[in-house]
Amino acid sequence: MNASRRASADGLYVGLISGTSMDGVDAVLVRIEDGGIQHLGALTHPYPEELRRDLHRTILPQARLDLATFSRLHVEVGASFAEAVGSLLTCTGTSASQIAAIGSHGQTVYHAPLGAHPYTLQIGNPATIAARSGVVTVADFRAMDVAYGGEGAPLVPGFHAWVLSHSTDSRVILNIGGIANLSLLPAGSSVPLLGYDTGPGNCLMDAWCARHRGTAFDADGAWAGSGTPDEALLQELLKAPYYSVPPPKSTGRETFNLDYLDGVLAMPAFARLSPADVQATLLRLTVETIARDIRRPGQDVASGVFVCGGGARNGQLMAALSTRLSPLPVTTTAALGLDPDMVEASAFAWFAWMRLSGRPVPLTTGTGQRALLLGCVYEPTPGYAAV
Ligand SMILES: Nc1ncnc2c1ncn2[C@@H]1O[C@H](COP(=O)(O)OP(=O)(O)O)[C@@H](O)[C@H]1O
Ligand SMILES: [Mg+2]
Incomplete structure (x- = not known):
């Protein structure tokens, strides 16, 4: 051209x-x-x-x-x-x-x-x-x-790189929509190194919230914050094959939906969990799968994680991500001048x-x-x- x-x-x-x-x-x-x-x-x-x-x-x-x-x-x-x-x-x-x-x-x-x-x-x-x-x-x-x-x-990683890459900082752009995806932007490059879906972002929390609370989403993660994450349930959910597929990879609601969750919750060990505890565990699942991917061995170490998408509005989720990824700074793309929405x-x-x-x-x-x-x-x- x-x-x-x-x-x-x-x-x-x-x-x-x-x-x-x-x-x-x-x-x-x-x-x-x-x-x-x-x-x-x-x-x-x-x-x-x-x-x-x-x-x-x-x-x-x-x-x-x-x-x-x-x-x-x-x-x-x-x-x-x-x-x-x-x-x-x-x-x-x-x-x-x-x-x-x-x-x-x-x-x-x-x-x-x-x-x-x-x-x-x-x-x-x-x-x-x-x-x-x-x-x-x-x-x-x-x-x-x-x-x-x-x-x-x-x-989107190509766009993320075009608009958000930096000459000396290596950045991760993390979009938390229904599904979460990340873009690894090496310092000084206008093309992304890698970009892929990490797994569920908000979709499981949304679906569980709709079933038990009748609302489309858990505003600010308040309901999740009222429950206690269950380690055993988290470990069972983490057995889904998608998480161990090497990147690049993509997924959707065909894989991450209430059938996936119900299949695990049917185990007798989880019958005692309250819906709020399940919600708290789903939030942890999103955080854990994202964190494992950001910390994937052999991947460039980023100097900061910048979140966009509706998940950036979930205070509980953002706080849990910051704690899990510490000392890596976690903020939103607003810090780079781009409205996360x-x-x-x-x-x-x-x-x-x-x-x-x-x-x-x-x-x-x-x-x-x-x-x-x-x-x-x-x-x-x-x-x-x-x-
Ligand atoms: N105030 C909020 N508190 C918690 N979660 C929110 C809030 N606002 C939006 N969300 C979450 O963000 C989702 C929408 O994010 P979005 O980036 O539009 O995703 P998608 O690209 O999948 O449509 C909602 O379904 C909800 O889970
Ligand atoms: Mg949307």
Whole structure:
């Protein structure tokens, strides 16, 4: 790609993602240029309650969906993403014509990159988003990586490195969403050394909290803080095969869900545990699996851990991580000038900019360092009204 084409991709971008927590669509407005990224606005657009319930049912391991329902969800999620764009443009006083492109992650409904026919599937029809918003929409970022033998996740380490790496400090960026993933950023390099999913972030705590307290998450980890972690339960949970798979690796709710937890809790030894003790143990599980990965033998020793994603709002979790990783400093990406709630959505704005400027994205999801051109471009046709 020549330099003039690259320069022409600079401008305003919208990044959209709904992660494995399915809590809503995170939307950011940023200005991206060769030299960096500037944040101009952000919001989270909740899914309509019925759609959220349908999506949660869809991803259950035993889910059986007919194609008509699946296709409807694809369009409904796309419509919800388009609404998020509309709200973001309204609240930032920006018009669609000012936006160079939208980068949409969509909603992952199934992630199976290791089978005989590897795939990862994100829904949220990009044509719906482009037609309704009137903005060029870049989407389907993960499929090409999987087609070339990567796992399609996590894709964000390249963005983390571009925006957060440092000339003399080696950093770990830790995103604690439904699933937790980390990026190892060596000092002085604009490409990540390694990035992978450590296992459950908030997803098990969310599901246990929903079952016993009827709320989507344990605010600030207060309920977990009222219980006592059980060492024997923690050790049983740590026997899940995923934790001993060498990185790079990725996972999802297909593996880490209440079936995994219920299977272990069925052992008679755990019958006496209160739901709060189980929640406290799940928080420890997230901390322990993350800490073991950060301290993995042979890995570069970082000078600091910077947390992003919803887990950064969980005070109990952050405190337990700090204690477990001490003396390594643990803080949030806010210390680096990046709002922890905006990091992942910003990455998808950046992926759109990378796609429109013809730049391959550095990836760590397969064997060795690779860089691939990611994403498909959906262009609206002026003069037509979206349905
Ligand atoms: N105030 C809070 N206290 C504790 N946990 C929180 C809080 N706010 C958000 N979270 C957690 O963060 C999750 C959402 O994080 P997010 O980064 O959006 O994840 P994902 O990318 O999987 O959607 C929620 O499901 C919840 O577990
Ligand atoms: Mg989310």
